[in-house]
Amino acid sequence: MAITGHLAEFSLAEIFQFLEQGHKTGLLTITPLPEPTDHHTSRSHYIWFQQGRITTAANRSDGRGLVTLIDKRGWLGSHAAGRLLKSCDLSTPAGLCFKSQGILEADQLRMLFYIQVMQQVCALFALEDGWFHFDSSQKTPLSEATGLSAPALDVTLSGLRALKNWTVLEEKLPDPNAALISMIDGKPTLKLKQAEWQVWEFTDGRTSLKEIAKHLQLSVRQIQQIAFRLIVVSLLEEVPILKPVSTPQPPLISSQPPKAAAAEATPSPAKKLPPSSPETVNATREPVSQSFLNNLMGFLKNQA
């Protein structure tokens, strides 16, 4: 089943998190909106996933992205890559074929993968809007594959770290009054930056983003952005802070005449409403009886 939508609604970071968590395999097509009028710029970007990992990416659909990248480097002489590709076995990624033939080194493959995925895909996080389409029937084309792959979350982290303009993600950012909790056991295995580690240290479900900002002497906006990064790579989740609806002021007994203070201490039950207790969860919820439920289910079954 295909998944489509607009980036302004479901951001690239969320799509990546979704594809990673669902261990999805397929082709994600991103078409920027408004569509570029310049004919030299390609219309769409293609990113292939295998089991939630990004295997390759290209801005063309003719399967010649990788050889073009190799040609640009001049490693094999002009147009040699395309010819050599023809001699490759059709069941292994092109990159591995070149390596086994001794044409390319492992380092060169890594560099190609870096350009393909890290550079090309990271730039897509800056798109203000675009149309996305995920087709799970499309497998990674071998001619575009280096044989390397990266977790989508690594790419998200890099992409969002480099992002300058956050207006598109504005309403997705966590609430400054919310706190953070960890979604994993133990410490993250992703490589985090110093500020990200510092925010990670505050995942206690009690400290609000505003307070974290104060502690770390960063702006609330910066903390929101860091927290968002860690949320979309599934390390954290934001939670509202459980706070009483009102914080009753302690009565200022010293400033009151003794009589008033005494009256305050023993309120007449008829006059004063019982205070609700927001801290106790489910204090007022008694379970429903078995016979009630049986009757109700019978009643609903008749209606439905």
Added chain:
Amino acid sequence: MEIMRLVVTGPVGAGKSTFIRTISEIEVVDTDRRATDETADLKSSTTVAFDFGRLQFGPDTALHLYGTPGQARFDFMWDILIRKAHAYIMLVAAHRPHEFRYSRRMLAFMRQRSDAPVILGLTHMDLDKAWSQKDILLALGYVKGSQQPPVIVVNPTDQQSTTRAILTLVQYYFTILQAAPHPQVYEASQPCS
């Protein structure tokens, strides 16, 4: 009179008020006000306190249904309503993926305040742009291995469909109650020592 309280929650425009209006036997107590925020693009009025509906099915037995507002600025109403709910249904519009993250936050809010059983009601599943049930669960943060709530496709304007949704919720509450006796019941049976 024995009463079971159910809450219908979810983002703006998921169909909460409609749901309650469809299933309630009494004229629904609503607190709709003309929308002046971005909600106005979606619909003309919005719930600001709660909707209330009722289903009486015996001389001393009734089901009370409360619908929450959708916008987060009314989270104090979410808080008030969820604490007294025996169970709740979260309505999510399947064709509005931009609300999935918001729904996820709403669920976190509810879960932090209540251990009441929850089911997901997916609305607008008949539209072309609707996501599949599996993909929506994933986007709401229910990854493989995590415990997933029962999911039902619901049309808030259809009486049979809403009744089935409520039946699913009550049945789920029933199985949870059977599986783990409520702590209050357990405590009551303890001898005083």
Added chain:
Amino acid sequence: MAINLEKISAILQNFVSSTNDVQGAALVTPDGLPLAATLPGGMDEERVSAMSAAMLSLGERIGGELARGSIDRIYVEGNTGYGILTSCSEDAVFLVLASQAAKQGLLLLEIKRAVTELKTLLQ
């Protein structure tokens, strides 16, 4: 016609600073969004607005279903002060927060005057 928010804000500020024992005031839309507010520090404008709208809508429901007629005012009396909601027009609700020391008669009179003033600006 555009609503003159600057003037409304000025009226609220003036009301809070010149009326004895008044701690804050806000004008909000019936669906719970702030139009203008002068509130004590630490109170969130959005939250106050949403609460006012919820309260008023429930009050109006009570007025209707329990045959109390249309609602002029909703009064919340706590042990440290008052919260008073007054319907201002179809498009606005006026909330006043006053301390325990406030004289009720005087307060209501001042609110009435402010509401009249606000109403002309909201038309």
